[in-house]
Amino acid sequence: MIKCIAIDMDGTLLTSSHQITKENEQAIKKAQQMGVEVVIATGRSYQEARYVLDVNQIECPVIGVNGAEVRSAEGVVVAASPLAKEKAKEAAVRLLENNVYFEVYTNKGTYTSDGEKGVSVLVDIFMSANPEADVEEVIKVARERLTKGFVNIIDHYDTLFNDDQYHIYKLLAFSHHIDHLAAAKASLEHVEELAVSSSGHENLEITNEKAQKGIALEAFASSKGISLTETMAIGDNYNDLSMFKRVGRSVAMGNADDIIKAQCDFVTLTNEESGVGKAILEALNTAEARY
Known part of the structure; x- marks a missing residue:
């Protein structure tokens, strides 16, 4: 039962x-x-x-x-x-090296260092899979993640990595360039204590291996x-x-x-x-x- x-x-x-x-x-x-x-x-x-x-x-x-x-x-x-801070920093560097946008999930909410980039990447991904969709409506939905407070804008991720009050739960990476994602994934798989998975073809989810x-x-x-x-x-x-x-x-x-x-x-x-x-x-x- x-x-x-x-x-x-x-x-x-x-x-x-x-x-x-x-x-x-x-x-x-x-x-x-x-x-x-x-x-x-x-x-x-x-x-x-x-x-x-x-x-x-x-x-x-x-x-x-x-x-x-x-x-x-x-x-x-x-x-x-949570991720160890040094592991989170290393993962962030490897994503940036491969030109992959990412957001940081913490115990105090989710953060982006570039809100407009986040909106444009999500719109590109959705429109490539749903070309018949109304682009204005897609932009509205993508922007709501910011306006509704689900994602907060921060000047630099170092603020999260260097402050003990923030526990890093996940780095969520997005890209409609599949080759960039593949290169980033290959690089991250060599980092100990990390789990790298995905919830779609256009993203990577990096967490503690126990998470x-x-x-x-x-x-x-x-x-x-x-x-x-x-x-x-x-x-x-x-x-x-x-x-x-x-x-x-x-x-x-x-x-x-x-x-x-x-x-x-x-x-x-x-x-x-x-x-x-x-x-x-x-x-x-x-x-x-x-x-």
Whole structure:
């Protein structure tokens, strides 16, 4: 019987317009009513994750920043695995050497040293994948990350790296130049204590090697007295693999790459078709059928 469900956000729980469908919301709340522990496992910061969850009044713990931080349903930090400052600095240098834009996720929020660059890179990435989209609307959405305070502008990242009050959770790198990303990834893979993953073809996520969704989920489930064999994980990308390899029931989204699908027990519908809701209800129905 499934007692814990971990759900990725972007490309999984959320549609391309960053919304949670009513079907997904209802399935999550049904699982919770049945006593199942539901936890969000995302690369997003807690603030960005909570903003979307609040719209649908979904209350649950959040494994954020790829596992670098875990918060209770009340928003209290219960675990964290930050990067060592020297490792964060080294990763930053290697990204800059390869002309790759990046943002820094910390315990005090997410930061960029170039807001306009961040907007333009995200717009370029989205428009290349969705050429039919309204560019003005895409620019508006990209800029909202700044105007809504999800990303803060700072003069220089050294402020974060040299001040003990900031704990570095993740460096999130973006580029529509795939060769630049590939070169940066190859360079970073030689740095000890780093985990390098991605939530899309146009990004890299650099964290402490212990800050992975699967590791955080294993600790979370254990703290609730739940075994991983009783846990289900739903996701769509490479930063979800560490969960898939550990849980008793792994579910890939219909929009996931074939490589991801091949490593999962089940494949559900796409994120536009409420695939999360379908996967949850199937798991719940299977459990009900046993009794």
